[in-house]
Amino acid sequence: MxxxxxxxxxxxxxxxxxxxxxxxxxxxxxxxxxxxxxxxxxxxxxxxxxxxxxxxxxxxxxxxxxxxxxxxxxxxxxxxxxxxxxxxxxxxxxxxxxxxxxxxxxxxxxxxxxxxxxxxxxxxxxxxxxxxxxxxxxxxxxxxxxxxxxxxxxxxxxxxxxxxxxxxxxxxxxxxxxxxxxxxxxxxxxxxxxxxxxxVVYLKRPGNQAQFSVTLSHQDSDHKPIQNIKDWLPEHLKDRITVEQLAEQALMSPRNFARVFTRETGTTPAKYIEKLRMEAACRFLTETDLTLEFIAHECGLTGIDNMRRLFLRHLKITPSDYRQRFRTV
Structure with a gap:
């Protein structure tokens, strides 16, 4: 041949x-x-x-x-x-x-x-x-x-x-x-x-992208207060979110809330929120032409520098490079 x-x-x-x-x-x-x-x-x-x-x-x-x-x-x-x-x-x-x-x-x-x-x-x-x-x-x-x-x-x-x-x-x-x-x-x-x-598929998921989104990776909870918090978080990512605030919504003490959340999801509230914000930023980067500054603000990442550090830590790539390589628009 x-x-x-x-x-x-x-x-x-x-x-x-x-x-x-x-x-x-x-x-x-x-x-x-x-x-x-x-x-x-x-x-x-x-x-x-x-x-x-x-x-x-x-x-x-x-x-x-x-x-x-x-x-x-x-x-x-x-x-x-x-x-x-x-x-x-x-x-x-x-x-x-x-x-x-x-x-x-x-x-x-x-x-x-x-x-x-x-x-x-x-x-x-x-x-x-x-x-x-x-x-x-x-x-x-x-x-x-x-x-x-x-x-x-x-x-x-x-x-x-x-x-x-x-x-x-x-x-x-x-x-x-x-x-x-x-x-x-x-x-x-x-x-x-x-x-x-x-x-008709997404080009191309980076190899080091997680197999599941954070909401799938950290299984649904049968504990109603924790599930309610998980449902609330995606709509409030650009807000300043504290454990104390979440605990108050769940009618728990901060210490007990952190313990129960970790038990139910397998990760801490801070790490869970960080991953949610990063996933939201990934969607903005690949599906829109919004500026990095706007995306960082909308996802609650406080600024471009913080978003850049987050991407490098989790995906080993900068937000700009991620957009260039994986955008779908």
Missing amino acids: DKTYKHIAFLVVPNATLLDITGPYEAFSLATQCLQSYTNKDKTTYKLHTLSIDRNKIVRTSSGLCLLCENSIKSLDYEINTLFIPGIPESLTDMVDAKTLSWIKRQSTKVRRICSVCTGAFILAEASVLENRNVATHWKLCNKLAESYPNLKVDNESIFIKDEHVYTSAGVSSGIDLALALIEEDYGRTLALEVAREL
């Missing part, structure tokens, strides 16, 4: 999560269509492949839908540029045999990039590809991954992580975020943005 192609291969393991494969596959397919429309050439883009682990090319996915793979790992006639490993529900790595794990390990030393989606990180870990690396996986299984493979540095929040040529991503839809990041690496932001628009 012509080496001008970037060969993107998806390993279709039995019981794989369908969206782990079809999500990024569709992103790369759209990128190919866009590139060909620019150049009117066939051999300047991605070429996509699906690989089964044995000679049976029909593979049943976890949803029951079967995929007909183009080929198996036993007969390749091209060099893989990027290899995708999908997840399996509940990380059933025993469904991937030792020979397949050995093949993945060998490929990891040859390919330009090797990527996992969701619990595919467990397969890469079992194949000894992730040793001493920073990794991401589905939020439900972060602790299990860390306990099963103590030499990994598991990030509980990030959507995807790049560690040299190894990429790991979180829940199933994060495979699309990862594919968009790879398209941007290969061909620039303009193409990635066009693909994202075709997919």
Whole structure:
């Protein structure tokens, strides 16, 4: 095959999560269509492949839908540029045999990039590809991954992580975020943005963005006074908010309120409010043309300097750079 192609291969393991494969596959397919429309050439883009682990090319996915793979790992006639490993529900790595794990390990030393989606990180870990690396996986299984493979540095929040040529991503839809990041690496932001628009998705969530918004990360509380406070806060972010004020609304002492809030949400009132303000600022930056000064004021961040420190601490990027890279207007 012509080496001008970037060969993107998806390993279709039995019981794989369908969206782990079809999500990024569709992103790369759209990128190919866009590139060909620019150049009117066939051999300047991605070429996509699906690989089964044995000679049976029909593979049943976890949803029951079967995929007909183009080929198996036993007969390749091209060099893989990027290899995708999908997840399996509940990380059933025993469904991937030792020979397949050995093949993945060998490929990891040859390919330009090797990527996992969701619990595919467990397969890469079992194949000894992730040793001493920073990794991401589905939020439900972060602790299990860390306990099963103590030499990994598991990030509980990030959507995807790049560690040299190894990429790991979180829940199933994060495979699309990862594919968009790879398209941007290969061909620039303009193409990635066009693909994202075709997919009607947000371009592109930064890899270190949390898997959940703060309101989802810190679960709803059955304690009515605390839930009432959580419902009230988003509408009052630009106000000066103190624990004493919140405690008074909840009809508690400040000390008791802080203790109950932390118990119910898993974080302190101050940290919860800080994350709410940062998320609000992110929305303003990507969805409006409002000035940084106005955004900082509306989100209760007191000023640009404070907003900048907050972004650098949580997202490792300045507000201006965040807007430039991730805006959707």
